Amino acid sequence: MQISKKCSIAIHCLVFINEYGRQKKVTSELLSLSTGCNPVTIRNILSSLKKEGIIAIPFGTGGATMEAPPEDISLYQICQAVEPDAIGKLMGIHASPSPFCPVGRNIGRVLGKTYQTVQNDLTDSLKSISLQNVVDEYHAAIAQAE
Amino acid sequence: MQISKKCSIAIHCLVFINEYGRQKKVTSELLSLSTGCNPVTIRNILSSLKKEGIIAIPFGTGGATMEAPPEDISLYQICQAVEPDAIGKLMGIHASPSPFCPVGRNIGRVLGKTYQTVQNDLTDSLKSISLQNVVDEYHAAIAQAE
DNA sequence: AATAGATGTAATTCTAAATCTTACACCGCA
C-alpha cells in the first residue's frame, strides 16, 4: 500500500489555510471544492490536525486558522496526525507463513527488524521537511506559472 | 497504500532459496507451502526475480537457485524487481483538485517535488540493506529460538 | 515418444481496505 491520499489532502488544506486563513473563512465546504474531495473527508482530516494542535477550528461558527507557524510543522507530524500507523505498516508482511518451516517460523521477526531500519530512515526524512518548505515550493510554482 | 506484501514474500523466498537451494529442489509448490500463499503468486514473484538476474530457474525441470551472492542484492533491487513503481507511487496524491483554485492548480506539482525528496531518501535506505543483512538476522533468530 | 512434474502467463473471481455518501446531533451567531 502506500501512504494514503489523506496526507496529500492534509497538506493541500494546510497550504490553503496558510494562504487564505487570515482573510477568508476557510470552511470544510470550501476546502472540499478546492481539493475535489468530500466535505466529510475534509472534516475528518481537519479534526485530526486540530487534535494535533496544528490548526484551530472555532466550533459552531467555523473557519480554520493556523495554530502553529509552518516552520514548526513537519510532514511527519502531519502524517502521524492524519494516519497514526501509516509508517508502521508501510511494508506489508504476508500473514500466514508455515510454522512447520524454519524460515516460515522466523521470517516475521526478521522482516520486522529489517523494516524497522527503513521506517526509521523514512521517519527522519519526513521530519526533515517542514510545511514552510512546501509553502516555499508553492510560491515558486505560482511565480513560474505566470 | 503500502509497499505490497510481494516484497516480503520475495525476501522469504530468497532466504529459503539461499538456505536450501543447493540441497533441495526448491519449487514454487514448496515455497507456496512455506510462505502460505498461492503457487501462482510465487511463480510471478520468482519470475520477476529471475528477469532481474537474482535467481535462476531451469525451465521445465524446475528448482530455483541463487544467481548472485546475497551481499550484492539490495532490498531496493528486490522491491524494484517485484513491483517496479512501488516507490514512485508510495505517497498517493488526490486526483482531482480544482483547476479554478490557485492551490488546486499547483498542488500536484508541489507535492511531486516534495515527495521526490522523501522517495530518494527511501531509495537510499533500501539500497543500504542487503539480502545478506537479512540472512544474518535470520541466523540470529534461529540461534535464539533454540 | 509419451508421460510426469515443472514453469509462464492470461483471465477471472474473491476479499479487504480506502473512500464516499448519507444522516443526524450539536454549536454559535444574527
Place this chain on the structure above:
DNA sequence: TGCGGTGTAAGATTTAGAATTACATCTATT
C-alpha cells in the same frame, strides 16, 4: 429561532491486491 457550520457514526461504493482457475509449454525419465 433559524441558518451555516462542525463532529461523528454507519452503510454503500470503489478499487487495488491477492487467490484461483485454466492452459500452453518445457525437460528429464521411462
